[in-house]
Amino acid sequence: MNEIKEILGIIEMVLFKREISLNELYFLWPESLSDDEFFENIYDDIESAVEHLSFLPLKELSKSQFRNSVVYRILVIDYKILKSNFNINQLKVARSRIDFHKQVQLSEIDDIITNIIESI
Amino acid sequence: MASLDISRNFSKFSFSTGKEVDTANPHGEREYTCSDGKWTAEGGTLDEFTVSDSGDSSGSSSEGAGLTKGGIVSEFGSGFVDGFGGGVDSTVDFFKSLTTEQGWKDLGIGMVDFAMLGCQTCPQGMLMRSQLANNTYSYIQNIPNMTAYQMGYDFGFGSEKALEILATRKLVGSFKTYPRANGFGFDFGSIRFDVHTFRLGGRKTGYNVWRPHIDIPGKVKHWPWHQIDKWKRGV
Known part of the structure; x- marks a missing residue:
């Protein structure tokens, strides 16, 4: 699915380059996925991360602050799920089983996703 | 026997002499004159009253040499209560202002000013610190001229503000600015109270709005505007 590659590219821009604007996101998002709730949820996560790339007044955008944020963790989970070799139905099941609000370390995310994959 | 606190509103009267030295207007309505220990009000004679000795009639208190310790405490207490109430009122007014767009803009400006105040290298920060120092110095210089009520009020x-600061320290710590969305908000991790630009009406065909809203990451975004917009569009 080419759209998934496009989405992965967008997420990489947010996570690693942090240089995408909201207007670019609106433009780049593959509109063919608009009716799919699964992808809409991922879009919401990406949009939220772009909107809330924040910094304290008069301070440089802190990479560590961003990496410790909830939006960053959610986006990493979305990214790793999309990067797995699941078919679309498995992707949906995997994402639905994630507790996005559970306080997990970034290093634990791989194990969580692996466990979910094995249980499907 | 009428009891009257006459010590509060005149400063020239000497209790020790008991002779006419000045007129007083303790109630703010009528003039009273002291003559050989007897007070006469304009238009008639005042009923008998008691006067308590203030002790040190040459004290430097701005309230008047005749103010008793009990009177000072009473005035201070009265001012304290009013000042505390004034602090609460100002907070209520602040929250009322948050129902308007201007109120949120003012909040943002205030937070940026607060940050500027701590900036060691910014000209604006230096100017603000200088003004603050001047104001503080003027205030301290004026303390001897303040009444007990004024001191109580300020205290x-x-x-009240100190209590608020303690209570809202977490709120200030959660303040974030969102330059890419032209806004700011309070980020508590699992919930955010934000004001920034976002798009309604669809990604490619929609329009940008700048509104206060609530986000719950991964669950709810731009509440309630996003939900209302989707409901209107039937999506």
Whole structure:
């Protein structure tokens, strides 16, 4: 699915380059996925991360602050799920089983996703 | 026997002499004159009253040499209560202002000013610190001229604000700015109270709005505007 590659590219821009604007996101998002709730949820996560790339007044955008944020963790989970070799139905099941609000370390995310994959 | 606190509103009267030295207007309505220990009000004679000795009639208190310790405490207490109430009122007014767009803009400006105040290298920060130092110096210089009520009021107001600061320290710590979305908000991790630009009406065909809203990451975004927009569009 080419759209998934496009989405992965967008997420990489947010996570690693942090240089995408909201207007670019609106433009780049593959509109063919608009009716799919699964992808809409991922879009919401990406949009939220772009909107809330924040910094304290008069301070440089802190990479560590961003990496410790909830939006960053959610986006990493979305990214790793999309990067797995699941078919679309498995992707949906995997994402639905994630507790996005559970306080997990970034290093634990791989194990969580692996466990979910094995249980499907 | 009428009891009258006459010590509060005149400063020239000497209790020790008991002779006419000045007129007083203790109630703010009628003039009273002291003559050989007897007070006469304009238009008639005042009923008998008691006067308590203030002790040190040459004290430097601005309230008047005749103010008793009990009177000072009473005035201070009264001012403290009023000042504390004034602090609460100012907070209520602040929250009322948050129902308007201007109120949120003012909040943002205030937070940026607060940050500027701590900036060691910014000209604006230096100017603000200089003004603050001047104001503080003027205030301290004026303390001897303040009444007990004024001191009580300021102390009450300051105490209320200090309590607020303690209570809202977490709120200030959660303040974030969102330059890419032209806004700011309070990020508590699992919930955010934000004001920034976002798009309604669809990604490619929609329009940008700048509104206060609530986000719950991964669950709810731009509440309630996003939900209302989707409901209107039937999506």
